[in-house]
Amino acid sequence: MDKGIFINNEWADHGLEKIEVRNPATGEIVGTVPKGGKKETKSAIDAAHDAFPSWSALNAYDRAAYLEKLYDLMVKHEDELAELMTSEMGKPLKESKGEVQYAASFVKWYAEEGKRVYGRTIPPSKDNKRMQVIKQPVGVVGAITPWNFPAAMITRKMAPALAAGCTFVVKPPKETPLTAVRLVELCEEAGFPKGVVNLVSGKSSEIGDELLTNPKVRKITFTGSTEIGKTLMEKASGQVKNLSLELGGHAPIVVLDDADIPYAAKQTVASKFRNGGQTCICGNRVYVQEKVYDEFIKHVVAETEKLKVGNGFEDGTDIGPMINKDAYEKVGKHVENAVNQGAKCVTGGKGHEAENGTYFYEPTVIIDVQPSMLIMNEETFGPVAPIQKVKTDEEAIKYANMTPFGLASYVFSENYSRGMKVVEALDYGIVGWNDGLPSAAQAPFGGMKQSGLGREGGLEGLEAYLETKYISIGMK
Incomplete structure (x- = not known):
């Protein structure tokens, strides 16, 4: 049986048409999942709704015990999960293992953080009153997750939702549903009660519409494009439905002339080329002050040319395949547009499209970039680092903020006062100061402007699944 629909602790394919899942590095079919739709989603929502009263009534320590079991199982099956992820998404195996550890860290963190859902007592304005605030779970949660982080984008939503006392219905992406299936299998093995965790693979429009229009779903959490x-x-x-949205990014990297240039170059490469540039917070455009411009380029090119492109299962691979043809063509379009307008490609700049339907693109560095170029105005979501020269801190900040997006940004400076002024001026929900990889389970993740609503991770990630109830008690 092809797994992909898990409702009320039962797997079933319902005799549905199948979605083929292919390895983007080889074109080979690595699995199939059922193509569920409105009917299956409604059943999953009903199961979650029926399970909510008993699950939310459990004390925080009992819910934490289930999450601890899930964490232990994820650690136990780390290699298996990583291999599955690489086979369906293409990222290098070492990155997949890192993602499994990152995904598991959310489960561990919220198993503990769920025990610290605090209310408060408010001093009353009258002697015959008492005033309290309590926190309660929002209800059934519908989650829609992206393909680029098949494990972490699920646990970053599921762990706080379950810890808060919510029940959960997840719709994984058609490109990478197999990791989601395995995670839900581990939830089953951990013993979660019936209906607490549900999975529906299939038609995005039908599943999404049911989650959005069904009144039993009280919250939607989504990671994907701003559109x-x-x-x-x-x-x-x-229905004025509660929403958490982690949307598009267009992250700037600002390198000031007092930065540690070799270090800044390494961190820039780490940020830019992680997951082949197919991440929402990777640096998408780089602004370097003219005094250190040439030196920075030299170091970035040297670091970039160390990266190996290939199948994620091959030893030493740093850059895997593009997820599909559309992604590949967008990268090529951005590079071509920049070069045609006078930018210079100093390393990389070539793609490879194979007959088996696989797409690879070399890690690329483009210099002498101008602000009007397409790559400086659109998220590339690929392995290309465009570098623009700037004169002043103010000019760098102006260009960095010249976008409707505000998810992540980066600044490199060794001067505290100067660096802090830039950090405070950047209109982004996440700022990595001398840090190209800022994500952590215990820290809030999310953006400003058109990059989304709400936060995931940290205390804020738990609050997203809680309602605040004020109680005023009159005393005779």
């Missing part, structure tokens, strides 16, 4: 996020907001408005 889709806007559509979800419109559809959720009919």
